[in-house]
Amino acid sequence: MKLLRLTNRKLSKIKAVCIVSTMLTFAYIWATNAGDLKHTFLNVFNQLLGEHMARKVPVEFDDIKNDPDGLWPWMRLHSPKPSDRQVTxxxxxxxxxxxxxxxxxxxxxxxxxxxxxxxxxxxxxxxxxxxxxxxxxxxxxxxxxxxxxxxxxxxxxxxxxxxxxxxxxxxxxxxxxxxxxxxxxxxxxxxxxxxxxxxxxxxxxxxxxxxxxxxxxxxxxxxxxxxxxxxxxxxxxxxxxxxxxxxxxxxxxxxxxxxxxxxxxxxxxxxxxxxxxxxxxxxxxxxxxxxxxxxxxxxxxxxxxxxxxxxxxxxxxxxxxxxxxxxxxxxxxxxxxxxxxxxxxxxxxxxxxxxxxxxxxxxxxxxxxxxxxxxxxxxxxxxxxxxxxxxxxxx
Structure with a gap:
């Protein structure tokens, strides 16, 4: 059991390193304006973050048709906290x-x-x-x-x-x-x-x-x-x-x-x-x-x-x-x-x-x-x- 916990920790660290590495690589590509590679790395980054992050996108649509490149799910990871005061x-x-x-x-x-x-x-x-x-x-x-x-x-x-x-x-x-x-x-x-x-x-x-x-x-x-x-x-x-x-x-x-x-x-x-x-x-x-x-x-x-x-x-x-x-x-x-x-x-x-x-x-x-x-x-x-x-x- 102890070995299993250590293995999970190592895997988490490896995954975190992969995500950070991908972010740095993507930042370099974006900064150098390598347009053809941008969408590729966005897709890879989306996969690394996984569906868990995508589910946190706060806007709910009946029918989303205007994001063909799948660029959006990873960009907003917060969940909205509606105000307690009644909005007119x-x-x-x-x-x-x-x-x-x-x-x-x-x-x-x-x-x-x-x-x-x-x-x-x-x-x-x-x-x-x-x-x-x-x-x-x-x-x-x-x-x-x-x-x-x-x-x-x-x-x-x-x-x-x-x-x-x-x-x-x-x-x-x-x-x-x-x-x-x-x-x-x-x-x-x-x-x-x-x-x-x-x-x-x-x-x-x-x-x-x-x-x-x-x-x-x-x-x-x-x-x-x-x-x-x-x-x-x-x-x-x-x-x-x-x-x-x-x-x-x-x-x-x-x-x-x-x-x-x-x-x-x-x-x-x-x-x-x-x-x-x-x-x-x-x-x-x-x-x-x-x-x-x-x-x-x-x-x-x-x-x-x-x-x-x-x-x-x-x-x-x-x-x-x-x-x-x-x-x-x-x-x-x-x-x-x-x-x-x-x-x-x-x-x-x-x-x-x-x-x-x-x-x-x-x-x-x-x-x-x-x-x-x-x-x-x-x-x-x-x-x-x-x-x-x-x-x-x-x-």
Missing amino acids: ARVLVHARMRTGSSLTGRYFLAHPDFAYLYEPGLLVRRLYEMDAYNDSASYLAPMQLPLVQSIIDFFNCTFEGDVLSLLTRNPWLRKQMNIKDLVTTDNFTTHCVSKRNRVVKTIRLSDIASVVRTKDFTEGKIKIVHLVRDPRATLSARERFQHWNYRTRRGNDIKQNIEKFDKYATYYCQWLQTNLRSAQNIPLRLRKNFVIVRYEDLADRPRDIVPKLYDFVGLDLHQRVKALIDGQKEKLGNGLSWRRKLPFNRTSIVQNLCNDDLFRFYGYIKVNNTEQLVNDNFKLLSGDPLVPSGINFIL
Whole structure:
């Protein structure tokens, strides 16, 4: 018996040495960017950790289809510890780059009883060494499962060291979340647990179906605000944000930037189409927990739209939120200011890439010439979008 115990101890030590050796080898391969070997070592490492670790992944899915390489099971080994305090609202703002997600997040952050996570995709993107601007579904595919995991983690106030490390190094990110020195595990967890409501805004989730399939959503714990913006306005904002120059003397630069414009317009139209289809597939009993909001309505009429947002998540409008709205200068047409910034030739590119049904569903009106584009009397936004029946739409 004594010999058997010694043998087991030796075997445990040997297994531990093997795991550590594999980790060090994998770290070297990752650091040297030997791409073809990364997946091989991930699979070997998964096998060494065994099924016991894989069972500890806290997110439960009805149907996981978006982790074909099996990269996820070993990455999160903790078990969540739900807070004892009753949580009233868990809100996910699902948007894309330059669609007004930060503005929407601020309307929730203004409420003193909201904990706010600003773009968890920033963390996941850095872990995967991914381009900040490329948001095609195929490119973002490897980060989708860990992104969903980070969202669910925040809703349950469970955090990994990577999140805290990112907040420690990034004062700009802390400012967006309205926190100062809450960067230790205990302080940040205490901060989160102390709030009755939690909100996450993300611009790197490709398909809302990946959240709809989680146990948290199927149990009715999550409210989803799907924020959309006119594709033409989104591309107009992106080309200025990413400094695409069309007036340079170098012809190659102009060509490359037109190609970028075309590519990102395609990605955004595909994202709208994918998520509209996924919204239609939400079970009827859960559709009350999903709503579409247009940026144009939120920007032009916050006094109308924000109270409806709070009604959707089941909360009264707090005085601080009212003060934030009252402090803004309301100007009709503010959400359509892009019409004098984006020329007709590039407007046409977007209109041709997004099909007519998509424009009608979201209530956006196409133009046929420059005169219509710059004429403020020509409506670009319909007050009666033809969104499929059964889908909630705040107007």
